[in-house]
Amino acid sequence: MxxxxxxxxxxxxxxxxxxxxxxxxxxxxxxxxxxxxxxxxxxxxxxxxxxxIGGVAEMKGITIADGNIRIGALTTHWEIESSSQVAEANSLLAEAAGGIGDTQVRNRGTIGGNLSHADPASDWGTVLTALNATLEIRGPGGATRTASPTDFIVGPLTTTLGETEILTAVNVPVLAANQRAEYAKMAHPASGYAVVGAAVVVNVDGHTCTGASLAVGGAVPAPVRLTSVENALTGKELTFENIEAATAQADNDLGGEILGDFFASAEYRRAMAAVETKHALFHATEVAHH
Ligand SMILES: Cc1cc2nc3c(=O)[nH]c(=O)nc-3n(C[C@H](O)[C@H](O)[C@H](O)COP(=O)(O)OP(=O)(O)OC[C@H]3O[C@@H](n4cnc5c(N)ncnc54)[C@H](O)[C@@H]3O)c2cc1C
The missing domain is CATH 3.30.43.10 (Uridine Diphospho-n-acetylenolpyruvylglucosamine Reductase, domain 2)
Known part of the structure; x- marks a missing residue:
């Protein structure tokens, strides 16, 4: 049409x-x-x-300084995926970008367009929630404001962006030496979009978890933090059993509205939220699993 x-x-x-x-x-x-x-x-x-806005140069490119990665909203997924500086500063960004759609989608799609479109199945909302990113927004008269991904994305195709506002950049902290991060998604076979995706950032001291920031998307109208799982994991040794026990609590944080369709029912997505979180945690912390 x-x-x-x-x-x-x-x-x-x-x-x-x-x-x-x-x-x-x-x-x-x-x-x-x-x-x-x-x-x-x-x-x-x-x-x-x-x-x-495709030609607006001030909204393009990646700058890394003082522990912060600033990504212009018009930066494409491919530019993020292929930047060796990004891979070194925050492997989770590079990993997530490389798993989006296919080559054509990654070459044209932008991080700002992805967030502003607010598809529940998109990867950036989930990953940037776990990474505690800060979004930069500009409005009329030079007004500026910032928002967290969860303040920005409020539901399917719905953000808090005003009609005359533009998302201009995304700021993400450089991962610290004691942080381990990973994204696991069950991708839709046709598009690559997340049926369920889980992003994890874990602070470690030896084999102990000293803090965690975990988020799930795809299964829910907007990305959510898994605070019950974060709390259950913090202070614990990162063993197979402790990760299993903590992720069993994921359901507490998903809220009442789980998405479902003919491809994956709400019941299935609810179960997969815990599975993908566990999967990401096992990989991030290199805990042997089967
Ligand atoms: C076949 C296919 C597969 C895909 N697979 C995945 C996937 O696996 N994972 C994933 O996360 N995504 C996936 N996507 C989405 C893709 O990653 C794009 O990022 C997304 O479609 C939007 O980005 P865009 O730059 O094209 O935005 P546009 O299409 O240009 O804009 C999208 C919306 O955002 C608004 N907008 C755009 N930029 C801004 C801005 N800076 N400020 C304010 N509003 C803005 C527009 O007005 C519009 O409403 C897929 C898309 C396709 C077509």
């Missing part, structure tokens, strides 16, 4: 894009177009104006 007619504008700066959004109520920005174009073609979105 063809997209409905719309006016096309190209912005060269963030300020120009925000001006265009402000003067055209209902307008949508386009980054890689990998989610917006299908929505237009399916007539699920009908903006009168599309503002192409």
């Amino acid at each position: 063809f997209a409905p007619e719309f006016e096309y504008h190209r912005a060269n700066t963030v300020a120009e894009a925000i001006d265009l959004l402000s003067s055209n109520p209902g307008a949508k920005v386009m980054a890689g177009g990998h989610s917006l174009i299908p929505l237009l073609k399916l007539r699920l979105a009908r903006p009168g104006v599309v503002v192409d």
Whole structure:
């Protein structure tokens, strides 16, 4: 199906894009177009104006300094996946980027577009929640604000982004020497999207867990932190039995609304949330398992 007619504008700066959004109520920005174009073609979105931000140079690229990785919102998954500096500073970012969709999707799709689209099955929301990322947002009149991924993504295709705001960058801490991180997902065979995905960051002192940040996505409308599992693991030795016992608590944190469809029922996804979390923890901590 063809997209409905719309006016096309190209912005060269963030300020120009925000001006265009402000003067055209209902307008949508386009980054890689990998989610917006299908929505237009399916007539699920009908903006009168599309503002192409693909050429906004200030929203591109990766800078690593003072323990922080700043990723411009227009940076593609492939740029993150293929950066040797990112792989060294935070292996979880490189791993997650490399598992998104296929080569075409990774070459065109952007981290900012992915987060702003807020597909429950997307990988970045889950991974950036576990990594305690901070999102940078700009609005009219030079206004700036920050948000955590869980403040930003509130439900399927729903964020707290205002109509005239733009997500400009994502900040992620460099992993410390005592942190182990991993992402495990049950990928949909057709798209690679997460049916269930679990991201884990574990602080270790020898074989003991001294803190953990764990998140699950895909199974739930928006990524969630597994605080019950984090608490059950903290202070414990990282053994097969302790990881099994802690992840059995994952259900406490998923909330009442588990997603289900003809591919994977809610009951199955609920069970897989604990399985993928366990899987990620075993790999991150190199605990032998079978
Ligand atoms: C076949 C296929 C397989 C995929 N597989 C996966 C997968 O395995 N894992 C995964 O995580 N994702 C997957 N994706 C999604 C993909 O990773 C893209 O990141 C995603 O489609 C959106 O990114 P985009 O840059 O194309 O955004 P666009 O399509 O341009 O925009 C998406 C939405 O976000 C808004 N937007 C975009 N950028 C901004 C911004 N900076 N500020 C404010 N609003 C903005 C747009 O207005 C639009 O509403 C897949 C997509 C396809 C088509």
